[in-house]
Amino acid sequence: MLFDTHVHLNADQFMDDRDEVIQRALDEGVTHMVVVGFDRKTIPLAIEIAEQYDFIYAAVGWHPVDAIDMQDEDLQWIEELSAHEKVVAIGEMGLDYHWDKSPKDVQKDVFRNQIALAKRVNMPIIIHNREATEDIVEILKEEQAGDVGGIMHCYNDDVSYAKECLDLGFHISLGGPVTFKNATDPKVVAQEVPMDKLLIETDCPFLAPHPNRGKRNEPAYVKLVAEKIAELNDMAIEDVEKITNRNAKTLFGID
Template identity: 60%
Template structure:
């Protein structure tokens, strides 16, 4: 297997006791590349440390909408400076989160727009976090001309209509553990229709653990379970789906 986990948080505290073992287990399971996502003042440095320690771990850096209220003057410049690092492959995760009431919507919007602007300036793809904010996410992406850079709709949970609007702007759609859930009808329906060259897989570990480990800590090795579910939904072999999604990720992140 040549699996690519396009979104993980291996620097999370849930891995403090066995991080090296978790990373080795993923590699031994056929996960040859991962993108670890740093999304605030605490996780960006630890993400960079992982990317610099492991050849097969890359970094995305940005400011999460839940943490938008904590962004200070100078943080955008910090993110910009990190984007020149050869292991940083995207700005993210950025976007909107209307589920958790941790940052006012207007501040989320402002921080989101600033980071799209930075990504356009640097010609970097963006990784989008969108929770219960489909309409505003698409609107802001359009208004800020995100189609010029494209990116990834991480852990996509929207309808096919939302998916089509994102695809029209050049985005890839990434799917994780929920596509293995018995009652997750909508993500399965969307995954079945996404153009195969725009499809990606991820874990979002330690979150969104796939079946049959749901309820336990997720880890990057479990991206194989996502691949198996996605292959079944698409009516293709796991090997073919892995080959295509890895190729898509390498192209999207411009990894040689």
């Protein structure tokens, strides 16, 4: 009954054994996944994978690292693809100040344009944030992104910003870092965020949870994230699975 809200099964790391990876996830109780596409290469494959499996869905957007490469026709293309029956969100989008490929002002423009797109098609958004929390929150407020809401993907910041995002109508999604021994903020967030606003994810193939840290991540490992959240909140893992599954289905409009 696990819903992994953010996977990159369209990544090169899964080209040789994607079907086996999906089967391992099913064996661990993963019932739903969203494959996230973020450029011209990964978006079509995200949709292709979603078309192959009833329980897999897709998100389409443009990654901030590559914002400088985005053209007007790319934005139009994403808007057209948003009408596909298996597309449930726009993203991932946002700001990434760790890498310097795309200037900050370009990233902000692309971010704002995608929020506007999501509002036109009335779909939730998936936010990528790396070292840019203050600017992201400011843009979400200015663009009234709460009208569509969405996900703060792989949240790894302090609880005060999480509460600001919650006030804007966003969900907080926790991934592998909540299991890391040296990670404090995600653990506090896991205990402070209302359960009806909490989601879980792997962001595979990245950020594998303990004890698989440093290895290729995969959707089956989302169970380790749920187990840690259950432990931190003194809950049964079955309750965490049930609640986060329901939260994701409601947000994405999945029956």
